[in-house]
Amino acid sequence: MKKLKKFFGAAYLGLIFVFLYAPIVTLIVYSFNSGKGRQWTGFSFTWYEKLFNSASIGNAVGNTLSIALLSSIIATVIGVISCIGINALKNKSRAVYMAINNIPLLNSDLVTGLSLMLLFIAVGVTSGYPTVLLAHITFNVPYVILSVLPRLRQTNKSAYEAAIDLGAKPAYAFYKVVIPEIMPGIISGFLMAFTMSLDDFIITHFTKGPGINTISTLIYSEVRRGVKPDMNALSTIMFLSAIVLLVLSNLVSKKQVGEVKAAAGEKKSKQAV
Amino acid sequence: MKEKTLITLEHISKSFDGEMVLDDLCLDIHENEFVTLLGPSGCGKTTTLRIIGGFVTPDKGKVLFEGNDITNLPPYQRELNTVFQKYALFPNMSIAENIAFGLKIKKKSKEYINDKIKYALKLVNLEGYENRRPEILSGGQQQRIAIARAIVNEPKVLLLDEPLGALDLKLRQDMQYELIRLKNELGITFIYVTHDQEEALTMSDKIVVMNQGYIQQMGTPEKIYNEPENAFVADFVGDSNIVDAVFLRDELVEIFGAKFPCVDKGFGKNKPVDVVIRPEDIDLLEPGKGSLDGVVTHIIFKGVHYEMEVRTPDGFEWLVHSTDMFPVGTPVSIHVDPFDIQIMNKPQSEDEEAIGVEE
Ligand SMILES: Nc1ncnc2c1ncn2[C@@H]1O[C@H](COP(=O)(O)OP(=O)(O)OP(=O)(O)O)[C@@H](O)[C@H]1O
Ligand SMILES: [Mg+2]
Numbered sequence: 001m002k003k004l005k006k007f008f009g010a011a012y013l014g015l016i017f018v019f020l021y022a023p024i025v026t027l028i029v030y031s032f033n034s035g036k037g038r039q040w041t042g043f044s045f046t047w048y049e050k051l052f053n054s055a056s057i058g059n060a061v062g063n064t065l066s067i068a069l070l071s072s073i074i075a076t077v078i079g080v081i082s083c084i085g086i087n088a089l090k091n092k093s094r095a096v097y098m099a100i101n102n103i104p105l106l107n108s109d110l111v112t113g114l115s116l117m118l119l120f121i122a123v124g125v126t127s128g129y130p131t132v133l134l135a136h137i138t139f140n141v142p143y144v145i146l147s148v149l150p151r152l153r154q155t156n157k158s159a160y161e162a163a164i165d166l167g168a169k170p171a172y173a174f175y176k177v178v179i180p181e182i183m184p185g186i187i188s189g190f191l192m193a194f195t196m197s198l199d200d201f202i203i204t205h206f207t208k209g210p211g212i213n214t215i216s217t218l219i220y221s222e223v224r225r226g227v228k229p230d231m232n233a234l235s236t237i238m239f240l241s242a243i244v245l246l247v248l249s250n251l252v253s254k255k256q257v258g259e260v261k262a263a264a265g266e267k268k269s270k271q272a273v
Numbered sequence: 274m275k276e277k278t279l280i281t282l283e284h285i286s287k288s289f290d291g292e293m294v295l296d297d298l299c300l301d302i303h304e305n306e307f308v309t310l311l312g313p314s315g316c317g318k319t320t321t322l323r324i325i326g327g328f329v330t331p332d333k334g335k336v337l338f339e340g341n342d343i344t345n346l347p348p349y350q351r352e353l354n355t356v357f358q359k360y361a362l363f364p365n366m367s368i369a370e371n372i373a374f375g376l377k378i379k380k381k382s383k384e385y386i387n388d389k390i391k392y393a394l395k396l397v398n399l400e401g402y403e404n405r406r407p408e409i410l411s412g413g414q415q416q417r418i419a420i421a422r423a424i425v426n427e428p429k430v431l432l433l434d435e436p437l438g439a440l441d442l443k444l445r446q447d448m449q450y451e452l453i454r455l456k457n458e459l460g461i462t463f464i465y466v467t468h469d470q471e472e473a474l475t476m477s478d479k480i481v482v483m484n485q486g487y488i489q490q491m492g493t494p495e496k497i498y499n500e501p502e503n504a505f506v507a508d509f510v511g512d513s514n515i516v517d518a519v520f521l522r523d524e525l526v527e528i529f530g531a532k533f534p535c536v537d538k539g540f541g542k543n544k545p546v547d548v549v550i551r552p553e554d555i556d557l558l559e560p561g562k563g564s565l566d567g568v569v570t571h572i573i574f575k576g577v578h579y580e581m582e583v584r585t586p587d588g589f590e591w592l593v594h595s596t597d598m599f600p601v602g603t604p605v606s607i608h609v610d611p612f613d614i615q616i617m618n619k620p621q622s623e624d625e626e627a628i629g630v631e632e
Contacts, residue, residue, distance in 0.1 A: 156359065156361060158357040162361040162419075165326065165349070166349075166426065167378040
């Protein structure tokens with residue numbers, strides 16, 4: 001009886017993993033297929049070679065990385081500065097600001113992307129690299145705030161005051177005493193923002209204009225025009241990089257990333273609906 | 274003490290969210306004094322200290338430092354340093370880096386800083402702790418490092434906000450002696466905040482008793498203890514019996530119908546007053562031999578003495594400390610020497626009473 005229970009438990013868990021990861025495994029397997037079709041014709045690195053020799057793909061990878069890096073750095077700076085302000089607020093107004101901060105996190109990407117596109121058109125900015133960058137900064141800032149603010153709230157206020165008392169100007173005291181204490185929050189916020197930016201398709205799609213592509217928009221436009229096994233290879237690489245990033249950010253701050261991921265997870269599941 | 278005035282608080286008022294925390298507070302602090310702000314929780318001690326330190330700006334009034342108005346000077350430009358209630362060491366720096374923090378800002382030479390670190394660690398009895406991290410130190414050690422970090426800057430005044438509040442009794446007593454020694458060695462002014470009356474009596478040259486934003490009494494520990502000016506001070510500083518009495522004439526007071534000779538004069542004739550009698554000043558005699566008869570109703574052994582309660586016919590329970598033991602039920606008589614009876618004017622109005630005595 002007990003054995004049976006255990007068996008069903010394991011089987012159930014196994015089934016879940018199969019459903020979750022079968023598609024990705026299929027993708028990874030096909031990326032090593034030597035042929036173009038659905039049949040398995042033998043193992044090869046053909047598509048990876050093709051990937052690394054394609055100019056448009058190289059371009060897209062470059063855009064993706066530079067946008068992710070720039071947007072997450074800028075968002076981290078803006079986010080940390082915002083946290084200082086929010087932290088100084090009274091409890092009531094702080095709650096209001098945090099609610100305003102959390103709405104974009106739960107908002108559908110479709111709405112965010114569409115509204116950003118409309119805004120850019122209204123202001124008369126031509127879509128391109130700068131608009132994508134701006135859009136990514138916009139949706140990254142809340143993640144940074146969510147990750148830094150709890151840290152900042154926990155910091156010992158006396159330490160900062162002690163620094164001032166010992167002759168430090170406020171900016172120097174903040175840099176020497178507060179920043180080191182909230183560093184784990186800053187790093188996890190940065191990594192969170194970086195991952196979100198790498199991952200994003202919808203918002204980029206709406207704000208990018210015709211000229212440029214990131215990896216996700218490139219895959220989308222390529223695959224729409226028929227089967228492209230080199231896109232399988234590209235997706236595989238993206239999947240593996242996402243795993244590496246995830247492990248990294250977990251190592252930095254287990255607890256905090258958990259909280260932020262939970263918010264991100266909520267967003268993802270909303271999109272799936 | 275006729276010494277130079279270092280800090281003057283002039284008519285300081287401060288409210289938070291419409292709540293008056295300090296009301297027209299005036300205070301002079303002299304050079305080389307150990308001044309203690311004593312009062313119950315929430316009476317505005319920390320606020321007063323933070324106004325002196327520059328972390329809080331008063332709504333009204335001025336702070337003078339050696340005669341110069343520093344009311345609007347930021348903390349980092351004031352020639353005083355603070356030891357905070359909560360351990361405020363920098364967790365990301367070693368002990369040496371913590372102590373060097375203020376000196377580095379002042380751009381002192383490396384040798385000077387190293388000498389100072391050695392000297393300060395020696396002063397607080399933590400030699401050789403340079404390279405440890407703050408979090409591995411005990412509470413008492415952390416607080417001593419905080420003191421070392423403050424004094425290397427050679428401030429003229431050291432502000433201490435309940436620095437021993439989080440320590441256990443034994444350690445607290447040790448640290449009290451260390452602080453007195455430090456103060457004498459350094460020859461600087463200490464402004465110390467505590468709500469522990471014993472601590473205040475042990476350490477201070479001058480005690481400022483505060484309640485609800487008002488100064489109740491200021492004076493030497495002996496003066497505060499032996500001659501409290503009102504019921505609040507008598508009640509807050511040490512154990513005491515506070516009773517209603519009538520001041521019959523000079524040197525005679527009536528308590529619960531019994532006449533007690535005293536040494537005070539000038540309170541008028543047949544005037545209602547408050548009388549304070551310390552528990553250790555009451556002698557218990559055989560019935561009929563003292564001024565007021567009663568019965569022992571409680572007894573606790575306190576180590577050095579017995580703490581007893583004696584009920585007199587009017588129903589008042591007198592607190593008595595004595596090295597002699599009187600079992601519960603023993604009929605006794607209360608005797609008090611005239612100079613141990615402290616007479617105080619009754620509060621003039623209900624308002625004043627509200628200020629004076631905690632409900
Ligand atoms: N920054 C602030 N904002 C609002 N109210 C404050 C602030 N600082 C102090 N208060 C209020 O002022 C009153 C006096 O506070 P203060 O810290 O000076 O008391 P304290 O005598 O130091 O008490 P304790 O012994 O508990 O430390 C309290 O009622 C407190 O709530
Ligand atoms: Mg306090």
